[in-house]
Amino acid sequence: QLQLQESGPGLVKPSETLSLTCTVSGGSISSSSYYWGWIRQPPGKGLEWIGSIYYSGSTYYNPSLKSRVTISVDTSKNQFSLKLSSVTAADTAVYYCARRGTTVTLRVVHYFDYWGQGTLVTVSS
Amino acid sequence: SSELTQDPAVSVALGQTVRITCQGDSLRSYYASWYQQKPGQAPVLVIYGKNNRPSGIPDRFSGSSSGNTASLTITGAQAEDEADYYCNSRDSSGNHHVVFGGGTKLTVL
Numbered sequence: 001q002l003q004l005q006e007s008g009p010g011l012v013k014p015s016e017t018l019s020l021t022c023t024v025s026g027g028s029i030s031s032s033s034y035y036w037g038w039i040r041q042p043p044g045k046g047l048e049w050i051g052s053i054y055y056s057g058s059t060y061y062n063p064s065l066k067s068r069v070t071i072s073v074d075t076s077k078n079q080f081s082l083k084l085s086s087v088t089a090a091d092t093a094v095y096y097c098a099r100r101g102t103t104v105t106l107r108v109v110h111y112f113d114y115w116g117q118g119t120l121v122t123v124s125s
Numbered sequence: 126s127s128e129l130t131q132d133p134a135v136s137v138a139l140g141q142t143v144r145i146t147c148q149g150d151s152l153r154s155y156y157a158s159w160y161q162q163k164p165g166q167a168p169v170l171v172i173y174g175k176n177n178r179p180s181g182i183p184d185r186f187s188g189s190s191s192g193n194t195a196s197l198t199i200t201g202a203q204a205e206d207e208a209d210y211y212c213n214s215r216d217s218s219g220n221h222h223v224v225f226g227g228g229t230k231l232t233v234l
Binding site: 025036039046047048049053060062063069083096100101103105108109110111112114115116117118 | 154155156157158159166169170173174175177179211213214215216220221222223224225226227228
């Protein structure tokens with residue numbers, strides 16, 4: 001059974017960089033069939049896609065966050081990571097890592113089928 | 126980038142059928158996926174693509190799509206189906222970007 005687990009500081013100061021790691025167990029991050037993504041959810045609000053990465057290192061970022069986001073992968077550790085710079089209180093959220101699959105039957109569909117439990121990151125001085 | 130629009134709240138009587146909709150231009154080109162999220166828990170994938178259910182998802186959940194609208198139907202809603210539901214799809218820009226809908230709070234009466 002595939003499992004994902006987020007780790008990192010729960011409190012980050014304004015203007016600093018938020019750093020989180022997602023450890024994948026029960027499967028290989030180097031699978032050619034999947035991307036790996038970060039999604040966040042501010043308290044009481046909806047889901048927001050942050051970005052996705054392929055095991056080769058190819059990345060795609062939400063345009064609204066692109067200038068501040070870096071996602072990287074370490075296949076030797078079966079991990080991928082998120083860095084979000086210059087954080088403000090608006091970046092306070094539960095951050096999830098997830099596996100993204102794709103199927104193509106008449107149309108493409110992207111879906112997140114395995115999720116971590118999420119980790120709350122609070123931006124506060 | 127694209128946007129996906131969902132009704133903020135929907136209610137259904139226990140045992141009845143409810144449809145939750147998701148609208149957006151990207152849905153003319155790409156299928157949606159649907160997620161159920163209960164308080165304090167991570168989202169769970171319930172439907173993806175034309176009408177695919179992951180293992181373990183009850184068959185009372187089904188999906189459909191027409192034009193710019195995707196729908197999640199729960200046939201015979203149960204008390205445990207009360208949750209927030211989110212749709213997502215590939216962005217219409219077509220470059221692996223993903224967009225989520227704002228979510229629908231489903232209340233089972």
